[in-house]
Amino acid sequence: MDFHFSEEQLQIQSIARDFAQKRIAPVAAEFDKSGEFPLENIQEMGKLGLMGIEVPTEYGGAGMDSISYVLAMIEIAAADCAHSTIMSVNNTLYCNGLLKFGSEEQKNKYVTPIASGEAIGAFALTEPQSGSDATAMRCRAVKQPDGSFIINGKKSWITSGPVAKYILLFAMTDPDKHARGITAFMIDTAREGFHRGKTEPKLGIRASATCEIEFSDYRATPDEVIGEEGHGFKIAMGVLDAGRIGIASQAVGLARAAYEAALEYARERKAFGAPIGSFQMIQQKIADMKCKLDAALLLTLRAAWAKQEAAKNNGRFSTEAAVAKLTASEAAMWITHQAVQVHAGMGYSKEMPLERYFRDAKITEIYEGTSEIQRLVIARNETGLR
Ligand code: CAA
Numbered sequence: 001m002d003f004h005f006s007e008e009q010l011q012i013q014s015i016a017r018d019f020a021q022k023r024i025a026p027v028a029a030e031f032d033k034s035g036e037f038p039l040e041n042i043q044e045m046g047k048l049g050l051m052g053i054e055v056p057t058e059y060g061g062a063g064m065d066s067i068s069y070v071l072a073m074i075e076i077a078a079a080d081c082a083h084s085t086i087m088s089v090n091n092t093l094y095c096n097g098l099l100k101f102g103s104e105e106q107k108n109k110y111v112t113p114i115a116s117g118e119a120i121g122a123f124a125l126t127e128p129q130s131g132s133d134a135t136a137m138r139c140r141a142v143k144q145p146d147g148s149f150i151i152n153g154k155k156s157w158i159t160s161g162p163v164a165k166y167i168l169l170f171a172m173t174d175p176d177k178h179a180r181g182i183t184a185f186m187i188d189t190a191r192e193g194f195h196r197g198k199t200e201p202k203l204g205i206r207a208s209a210t211c212e213i214e215f216s217d218y219r220a221t222p223d224e225v226i227g228e229e230g231h232g233f234k235i236a237m238g239v240l241d242a243g244r245i246g247i248a249s250q251a252v253g254l255a256r257a258a259y260e261a262a263l264e265y266a267r268e269r270k271a272f273g274a275p276i277g278s279f280q281m282i283q284q285k286i287a288d289m290k291c292k293l294d295a296a297l298l299l300t301l302r303a304a305w306a307k308q309e310a311a312k313n314n315g316r317f318s319t320e321a322a323v324a325k326l327t328a329s330e331a332a333m334w335i336t337h338q339a340v341q342v343h344a345g346m347g348y349s350k351e352m353p354l355e356r357y358f359r360d361a362k363i364t365e366i367y368e369g370t371s372e373i374q375r376l377v378i379a380r381n382e383t384g385l386r
Contacts (some may be wrong), residue, residue: 046117077253
């Protein structure tokens with residue numbers, strides 16, 4: 001057991017922190033207000049290696065480990081949750097999926113431009129009528145005599161959908177086989193048959209663009225199938241296990257920002273002739289925030305470590321990822337709530353970032369598997385029962 005980070009891990013943490021504090025934090029409120037996609041910042045993050053941290057350098061990434069990814073995500077999320085959402089989907093749901101399941105040719109073609117930040121990637125699983133119950137999808141890909149697939153259907157809540165160049169799509173190729181009838185495809189958004197639908201007006205992470213996408217007779221060639229036909233659901237679940245570590249890191253970053261703001265305010269704000277941090281009711285909040293934050297951080301690092309260990313023998317880390325995501329997202333929601341309370345009226349004001357932290361925290365309990373789904377995954381794995 002060693003709680004020290006390596007030089008390389010500290011280096012990427014420092015690069016991410018520097019960029020987050022200088023380039024993201026000063027503009028986060030403005031992007032939240034306008035809902036504009038922060039393209040220039042994302043491209044800059046790509047140049048720094050932050051859009052493909054675990055992607056080997058030969059495919060345009062930084063070639064670093066999962067711990068480095070967690071550390072960098074925390075720094076970006078502490079400055080702005082929306083930036084970290086875009087970063088997380090690019091790094092884990094998109095690049096990680098292709099690295100694990102794509103062919104050499106697919107990795108060269110589809111990972112390199114996305115990991116380097118030249119273009120943006122997205123992941124499309126959810127549909128208007130299927131979220132947690134992902135196998136209930138209706139998007140169909142019908143195999144043609146020449147081996148290509150004609151895709152029709154709709155996907156919703158697609159993070160970076162409005163700006164993505166490529167999308168990792170999951171569609172039903174054999175409905176009779178349910179989970180085993182789903183196949184993963186690489187979608188080129190410039191191709192005929194791909195359409196973008198309405199954008200989602202959201203409570204938080206407003207600068208991360210989210211929209212519906214639709215396919216009308218979109219033709220995918222056989223070399224655009226990712227992994228084996230019928231293995232799409234397992235690919236989606238495996239990718240989401242990694243994605244959940246990204247969301248846990250995001251929640252930790254957000255919670256840390258809210259905690260640090262509350263701590264500073266508790267030291268400075270005076271009431272009844274003393275700093276409010278000297279009152280036991282505020283002290284209790286500070287102590288509980290600190291415990292939840294540390295627990296979330298350590299469980300997230302453990303999940304990243306478990307992912308690295310699992311990669312050595314092609315194993316799974318679903319429980320560790322779900323435990324981290326559940327703990328960190330609920331900690332972020334609780335800590336941002338308490339931080340608003342410590343700031344009282346100022347916490348409710350748009351003059352401070354607390355209300356944004358509070359709005360942004362909610363999504364971490366919802367996307368990449370709700371808290372209920374995380375509990376289901378953990379309990380099924382622990383009991384062996386379904
Ligand atoms: N890794 C690999 N394979 C897995 C797996 C995993 N983590 N979890 C399940 N599988 C396999 C199972 O072993 C099983 O394989 P066999 O057919 O060989 O037995 C198969 O997948 C089906 O598994 P289940 O029977 O457990 O599937 P289920 O229908 O009961 O669903 C679930 C399980 C946990 C509820 C799953 O559907 C789930 O995680 N749902 C939540 C979906 C989700 O997270 N959506 C988020 C959308 S993406 C998003 O938010 C993106 C964004 O833009 C930010």
